[in-house]
Amino acid sequence: MRPSFFHHLHPPTIPARQARLRYTWGAGGFSVFLLLAVIFSGLLEVFFYVPTPEQAPLSIQSLTFLIPYGGFVRNLHYWSAQLLVLAAGLHLVRVIFTGAYAPPRRFNYLLGIGLFVALLLLDFTGYILRWDQDVQWALVTGTNLLKSIPGIGQWLYALVTGGDRLGAVTLIRFYGWHIFGLMLPAVIIGVWHLFRVRRDGGIAVPPPAQRQDAERINRTELVRREALAALFGAAGLVFLAAFFPAPLAAPIGEPDAAKQAALAPWFFLWVQQMLRWGDPFLFGVLIPVGWLALLALLPYFTPAPSAVELGRWFPPSGRAAQLIFSALAVTVLVFSLWAWLAAA
Amino acid sequence: MQRTRLVASILLLAAMAISIWRVETAPQPVPLAPTLTRQTEYCLTCHSELAEISPSHPIETFGCVICHGGERLALDADLAHSSLRGGRNPSDFSVVQESCGGEDCHSGSAAQARDHIPRVLRSIQATYAGAIANMRYTFGAQEDLSARMGIFAIQDPNPTSSSVPGLSAFDPSQETHPSLIAFSQNCLSCHLSSEPLPGKEYARLTGCAACHTPTAGTDLEQPLHRLTTAIPYTQCNTCHNRGNYELRSMHFQARSDQPTNRLDDYYQPIAQFVRCEWTLDCIDCHTRQEAMGDGHIYSSQKEAEYVRCYTCHGTLDELPLTRTISDPNDLALRLAFVNPQFDLQVGDTIIITDRGEPLWNTRRLPDGSYELLAKASGQRFTFRAVKGSACQQSAEQQESSYCHACHAVER
Incomplete structure (x- = not known):
């Protein structure tokens, strides 16, 4: 077969042991699949969404209830976006617990963290685009958090909201960030991330001489497995879209008025919980950004797992990173659950 | 592997088939673009069976959203109803201005008699100012019977010599006398903003619908989509014939029965009635200004009500006041138009009250x-x-008790 771009993405062969679902969870591949689904469904929504405060919620209602299959497409967009955050998160878990962040993959790990942050921001901006009463708390609180940053707070707030209050300019900025300002970098970093996987020597495995299992599968088999996973993924996604509609509420009346007793989007529930404890700058900005920096720099300050322990779960030489990551992950999960229970 | 692929393919096809089936079997949206708003709404998708609320509010003109609010495009019940004004009753006084107000609707100018909302908000049925003033005076919280407080604060920019310029909101927490506290707890259930007591005999909504939606004797759980100006006495009874107050303990003594016989079942046994008082409906004699206020704030029902027997029957010396309708825009014609049982015409001569209100019926x-x-x-x-009858009543003695002396029926 004549080499094509496709051959850049798939190596001729990969180690069979590391190609198993129980090793990778298929999380990275699923993320690519979900990213394609979210872009495709999002492109369809672009033709119907009207990014003005008056029209945004109405255009979403119109898309959801009146455009043939509009609700289905919106549900697909919603679910693929939520699952994408989940899949990317699981991919991160896998990478940490298999030591796949170790040199020479440290830079690609950073790209991955950048991609994850971009996904969270994409999810958040998309959530705000609903411009309905259920996003009001997150909109007001999220943008006010920027103000709490000493020195550059006001400037950042104006940059994000487009003025000194929330309104039409804010919405168009979120729209711009969502479909362009964040989407474009996410795609570029995503492609870069994929490219770097092969560049850094493919999936993390011990050096050839130290591998217990020399068996490899070829790219045809790999694509076959990916296609199968995509089939299952698509079935799940379509099923979710058919039975579980994306949330929607009545339009925002007065955007600056923070609605009490509202829940943040699920992926920021942990921040909402911390905000209950006081200083917004400390709990809403400093700690989350600090934790993110800690996560991003894990490969740089923890001992690198030894090459011989790669390609399997929980390499003992990566304990420090595994413990720090577990502590962060459990804290985030517990805080999220706490916020959710407090609201319920 | 092949088998797994088959399973995955079948799953995907099944999921897609379910999605298509759900979309294709969903109810077809029913659009309505009312002429007043020109904004398409889809409420009729689910509510096509609902009767039109009144001939004065035709659905093609008003639609639903202009009065009820709600999400006009949503086909999900929870979302569609999430922003309804006043829940199922948009005429509740908390939202009445947005729902029923407007210059061409019910908060327009007094000259055009479209000032229903400003009038009713100052009316004694809405403010309950008379009862509050009476109780506060009785228990020493104020020095005279002049109203100072209402259910809500309200002002009248143009008070008359007999009305009060404004009321502050009655705040029970500021009262010290136990009877006034008991009054606030037990006796504030029949003004136009209060929820009714439980029971079919008290079944009424709040705001305009308290009177204009004939709910008396119905189950309030079953919403009634109707507005009328032909208000039967039974609707008035939901407040005005429910029982009595025990003034010593400041408790409401509810009637145990549901009145069936108008003459004998009135809650005040000593009251006397002439025939028209128990054969007609309350609104056949009592005018819109008496029931819904004339725009001024009064201290008691006595100051608001002024129609007497002589309004229709005149006195020995005078015939009742009348007016011959010459203007096709006469208010009487507009009121009669809303109740088309009476074909009032230009050229007809109708009775009018002392204050010039037309008794258009x-x-x-x-x-x-x-x-x-x-x-x-x-x-x-x-x-x-x-006039010209055998009646010997002097023209100065026109309170109903004088007429009752001869004309009251035995009960």
């Missing part, structure tokens, strides 16, 4: 007698003026 007949249409029951009555 009356007409002077060629033989000098008068005709009255009972607005709610549709019955027609003819009656004669006192």
Whole structure:
């Protein structure tokens, strides 16, 4: 077969042991699949969404209830976006617990963290685009958090909201960030991330001489497995879209008025919980950004797992990173659950 | 592997088939673009069976959203109803201005008689100022019977010599006398903002719908989509014939029965009635300004009500006041138009009150007698003026008790 771009993405062969679902969870591949689904469904929504405060919620209602299959497409967009955050998160878990962040993959790990942050921001901006009463708390609180940053707070707030209050300019900025300002970098970093996987020597495995299992599968088999996973993924996604509609509420009346007793989007529930404890700058900005920096720099300050322990779960030489990551992950999960229970 | 692929393919096809089936079997949206808003709404997708609320509010003109609010495009019940004004009753006073107000609707100018909302908000039925003033005076919280407080604060920019300029909101927490505290807890259930007591005999909504939606004797759980100006006495009874107050303990003594016989079942046993007081409906005599206020704030019901027997029957010396309708835009014609049982025409002569309010359901007949249409029951009555009859009542003594002396029925 004549080499094509496709051959850049798939190596001729990969180690069979590391190609198993129980090793990778298929999380990275699923993320690519979900990213394609979210872009495709999002492109369809672009033709119907009207990014003005008056029209945004109405255009979403119109898309959801009146455009043939509009609700289905919106549900697909919603679910693929939520699952994408989940899949990317699981991919991160896998990478940490298999030591796949170790040199020479440290830079690609950073790209991955950048991609994850971009996904969270994409999810958040998309959530705000609903411009309905259920996003009001997150909109007001999220943008006010920027103000709490000493020195550059006001400037950042104006940059994000487009003025000194929330309104039409804010919405168009979120729209711009969502479909362009964040989407474009996410795609570029995503492609870069994929490219770097092969560049850094493919999936993390011990050096050839130290591998217990020399068996490899070829790219045809790999694509076959990916296609199968995509089939299952698509079935799940379509099923979710058919039975579980994306949330929607009545339009925002007065955007600056923070609605009490509202829940943040699920992926920021942990921040909402911390905000209950006081200083917004400390709990809403400093700690989350600090934790993110800690996560991003894990490969740089923890001992690198030894090459011989790669390609399997929980390499003992990566304990420090595994413990720090577990502590962060459990804290985030517990805080999220706490916020959710407090609201319920 | 092949088998797994088959399973995955079948799953995907099944999921897609379910999605298509769900979309294709969903109810077809029913659009409506009312002429007043020109904004398409889809409420009729689910509510096509609902009766039109009144001939004065045709659905093609008003639609649903202009009064009810709600999400006009949503086909999900929870979302569609999430922003309804006043829940199922948009005429509740907390939202009435947005729902029913507007210059061409019910908060327009007094000159055009479109000031229903500003009038009713100052009316004694809405403010409950009379009862509050009476109780506060009785228990020493104020020095006279002049109203100072209402259920809500309200002002009148143009008070008359007999009305008060404004009321502050009655705040029970500021009262110290135990009877006033008990009053605030037990006796504030029949003003127009209060929820009714439980029971079919008290079944009424709040705001405008308290009177204009005939819910009496119905189950309030079953929403009634109707507005009418032909308000039967039974609707008035949901407040005005429910029982009595025990003034010593400041408790409401509810009637145990549901009144069936108008004459004998009135809650005040000593009250006397002449025939028209128990055969007609309350609104056949009591005017819109009496019931819904004249725009001023009064300290008691006595100051708001002014229609007497003589309004229709005149005195020994005077025939009742009348007016011959010459203007096709006369208010009387507009009011009669809303209750089309009575074909009032330009050229008809109707009785008017001392204050010039038209009793549009009356007409002077060629033989000098008068005709009255009972607005709610549709019955027609003819009656004669006192003048020229055998009545010997002096013109100065016109309170109803004088008429009752001879004309009250035995009960």
